[in-house]
Amino acid sequence: MTDIALIDAAAERLAGHIRRTPLLHAPLLDRIAGRKVFVKAECLQVTGSFKARGGWAALSALDSRARARGVIADSSGNHAQGVARAAACLCSPCVILMPADAPAVKIGNTRAYGAEVVLYDRAREDRDALGAAIAAERGLALIKPFDDPQVIAGQGTVGLEIAEQAAEAGLAGADVLVCCGGGGLASGIALAFEARAPELRVRTVEPDGFDDMARSLSTGRRQRNPTAGGSLCDAILTPAPGALTLPILSRLAGPGLVVSDEQALQAMALAFAHLHIVLEPGGAVALAAALFQPDLSETVIAVATGGNVDPAVFAMALKRFA
Structure with missing residues (x-):
């Protein structure tokens, strides 16, 4: 079972082997969103992803x-x-x-x-x-992609960093939007917040048509996606939430959010234009929610989870600014 002790132990083993990624901010994104938007740039992680x-x-x-x-x-x-x-x-x-x-x-x-x-x-x-x-x-x-206590603990180190960076920036009461497939990252972050920053709340974000976590959080039962593919957000297309991750998120996370592939592409273009980072569609859905979803807190932190994008897809995204 993953807890803060396991996350802290993972952080010790990770020291020197991964990057402490920055928390970025661009006032022009605030204007688009109508709220303060900070971005945890895990796309700058070694291998280009929090994984x-x-x-x-x-x-x-x-x-x-x-x-x-x-x-x-x-x-x-x-x-x-x-x-x-x-x-x-x-x-x-x-x-x-x-x-x-x-x-x-x-x-x-x-x-x-x-x-x-x-x-x-x-x-x-x-x-x-x-x-x-x-x-x-x-x-x-x-080594399972999300339903593994040690994997969840490793992803939870993102939450430790966000807790520290949010405190340094004077942020409190923020929604922390997390791109979600099986829920390993979101559940690890939520456990880290429970221990170190309870004023921060995780909100999962998924692509339209593949919102098994949002539906599962709403119903309290594991829901499955009807198809295995069909979205640009390949990195977060999973059959169903994890057996380990759903109970954690049911206890600690807010309602799930859903965005379209088009909104993810727009977020990719805006991230490149204003933050100078490269995102893949599945790594951009949290930023898309921060920019385009109503009913969020006045300050949000979006975790930009990955930047391993196919060049043709990235070119498609940049055409949104053509």
Whole structure:
């Protein structure tokens, strides 16, 4: 079970291996949103995503024999790169299951870290069954993308940093908007806030049509998405909330938020224009909610979770300013 002690321990293991990313602010974004908007730029993290934290936290928590046998993970790209980088640094063999339609840049980067990439058809193949078979055959440790206590703890270090940075900036009572797939990042941040900054409240943000977390928070029961793909926000398309993450967020988070792919593209363009950062669609939905959603607090902090964007998609986003 993840708690603040596990998050603090993960922070110690992560020291020197990840970046303390900045909390950015641009007055022109405040004007667009009609509120103060701060952005936690995890797109500037090593591997271009917060997933580097959870990957390192999980692998560094394994005993030496398990690391020597190797690890396996499934991911559309950001968790893949986080685990692959950690495995390379810790000299652990690594297999990554990736959907064949994942962005080419993410598949290429994962291979560049030295991982063996196994592609599968997300519409027709069961990734859990495929991963379990490979793990059993080779004796590999499974590093889940979000429903793993050590992964949640690693992602919770984002919350520790936001708590410190919000205090330094004199921010209180803010909604903290978090791009959400299975909920590992959001639940880790929420646990960190419970212990260190209870005046900050997590709000999950998902793409329209893939709002399983928002619906689950509303009903109190795990809801599933009707399809596996069909949004530009590939990084946060998951079948359902995690069994570990949903109870945490049901207790600590506010209602979930939903934005469109078009709003995510607009947020990408505005982030590039005013903050000079590159976001992928799934990493921009929190900023999209901060800019375009009503009924938020007067001050919001959006976690920009990733910047591993396909060049063609980024060009599509920039056309919003053409």
